[in-house]
Amino acid sequence: MSYSVSSFVYFVQDLSEYFDDFVERLMSQLALRGTAITDQHVESDLAKFKVRYMDEKGTLIIMPIGRDIKAVYQVSGGGILRKGLWGAITGGGLSTIVGSLFEESNKDRLLSLVGGLVAGGATGVYDGFNTAMQEATEFSRMLAQAIQSVEEELREIKRGKEAAIGARREEVRELESQLEEAYTELTVLKEEIDLAASEGKKVDKAKNRLERAEKLLEEAEESLSAGKRAKVKANIRAAQRMIELAREALEETT
Structure with missing residues (x-):
């Protein structure tokens, strides 16, 4: 597929797990900045819609690509902005090029097309974040x-989530350490207690308390596994x- 001077690519690393939130927040941002959004199609792994900003109009497609967006x-x-580019953009069958992405119904093919679109890799494909002023549009800069x-x-x-x-x-590691110390x-x-019992001392009180302690530690292990x-x-x-x-009860037997 060939591209005219019309495509701006925006690459956001390591945030695909927040794709739904990304799309929702971006649409809100665009609306607040004066963008009219129509023909919305939003899924868990695809968002595409048409936009109009001042006298500019176009299409926006957003997809998670691996861990990225x-x-x-x-x-x-x-x-x-640079009117001299307009001839290149409006010529050469631009409407067909735009439609080939926005109107593509096969999601796997769309994923392949969007995923393979690289700034500088084809004529007219620009890095949306680093496009020179003379090659940008008002909306591409605002976007x-x-x-x-x-x-x-x-x-x-x-x-914040990673810190939490x-x-x-760290808390789990500390609890594991405390459990290990208590078991020791x-x-x-x-x-x-066993030694004292072998010497004929009465250790029932100490033994009962120790058995209760052991039961509590077993329950603690189960709770740790359950979070x-x-x-x-x-x-x-x-x-x-x-x-x-x-221990106090054992000492009373001496």
Whole structure:
């Protein structure tokens, strides 16, 4: 497929998991900036619509490509900053080129076309973020600003989620460490109780408390696997207290 001087490509890295949110926020940004949006077609892995901004009109297609998001804007009329380009844009069957993307009904083929469209890789395909002033359109420049604004919002959300995930992982590691320490203390005390019992001492009270501590730790392990961190903390504290009481009861036998 060939392209006239009409396509602007916008590439947003590592945000495809936020595709739906990206599309919704971008459409809102464009509307707030004075863009009329028509012929909307939005799915979980595809968004395409026609736009009109001042005297400029065109089509916008957005798709997740792997972990990234790619948007392609194609001009169909008006808005060129350097009027000398308009002959190249309006000539050479531009309407067919625009329609070949916007009207493509085969999603796999559309994914292949959009995914393979690279700025500089074909005549008239430009990087929407870094297009020189004389090669841009009013809408392509405004679209770049809107996409960058949405990207910043989503990256902030992503950073917050990643920080929260990191904090949860650290908390889980700490709980695992506390469980291991409690089990170690329980094992040592159990051996001491068994030794005292072999010497004929009455260890029922200490043994009962230790068994309760062991049960609490087992429940804590189950809760940790289920992601119930608050329950894990409560059980570990209770088990540690039972271990303390078991040791006190053992010391009373000496």
